[in-house]
Amino acid sequence: xxxxxxxxxxxxxxxxxxxxxxxxxxxxxxxxxxxxxxxxxxxxxxxxxxxxxxxxxxxxxxxxxxxxxxxxxxxxxxxxxxxxxxxxxxxxxxxxxxxxxxxxxxxxxxxxxxxxxxxxxxxxxxxxxxxxxxxxxxxxxxxxxxxxxxxxxxxxxxxxxxxxxxxxxx
Numbered sequence: 001x002x003x004x005x006x007x008x009x010x011x012x013x014x015x016x017x018x019x020x021x022x023x024x025x026x027x028x029x030x031x032x033x034x035x036x037x038x039x040x041x042x043x044x045x046x047x048x049x050x051x052x053x054x055x056x057x058x059x060x061x062x063x064x065x066x067x068x069x070x071x072x073x074x075x076x077x078x079x080x081x082x083x084x085x086x087x088x089x090x091x092x093x094x095x096x097x098x099x100x101x102x103x104x105x106x107x108x109x110x111x112x113x114x115x116x117x118x119x120x121x122x123x124x125x126x127x128x129x130x131x132x133x134x135x136x137x138x139x140x141x142x143x144x145x146x147x148x149x150x151x152x153x154x155x156x157x158x159x160x161x162x163x164x165x166x167x168x169x170x
Contacts, residue, residue: 026137026138027138027140027141029141030131030141032141033130033138033142034142034145034149040090040123042094042098043119044123046097047066047150048062048150048153048154048155048157049153050097050104051063051150052155052158053101053157058109058113061109062112062116063147063154067120067143067146067150069117069120070120070124074128075128076128077124077128077129078139079128083122086125087126089118089119090122090126096119
């Protein structure tokens with residue numbers, strides 16, 4: 001029953017649009033953006049959770065890959081560079097990363113990190129397009145909130161590993 005509840009907690013939610021608004025600028029706006037979209041919260045927690053369940057080098061590599069490419073994606077979005085399929089990619093990130101974490105799929109780090117990096121790029125582009133202009137403080141806020149969500153996922157991994165027979169933390 002606990003396993004089912006865990007899997008349902010990672011069930012995909014609809015990807016939310018990024019229409020702009022009062023929190024689209026500044027440090028506080030950047031910090032709040034990842035926390036206000038369930039699609040972002042789900043993926044960012046899941047990156048940390050999956051990294052924690054994989055253990056070893058993945059604990060730093062997966063969040064680092066996501067944060068690095070998220071920063072690049074934000075810069076592209078703020079510069080007005082459009083990327084096709086961003087919202088569909090964000091939805092795919094929720095579904096795929098949720099399944100990978102729920103099933104504790106042990107991809108080699110050389111496959112897991114680029115996958116997470118791709119999803120970081122897409123989320124970053126959405127954040128950057130939201131800001132609409134080059135605004136360093138907005139990007140910094142979004143990266144800090146994302147890192148905090150990754151850290152929360154890493155912390156959740158240890159107690160959840162006891163519920164998942166395939167998870168053996170390194």
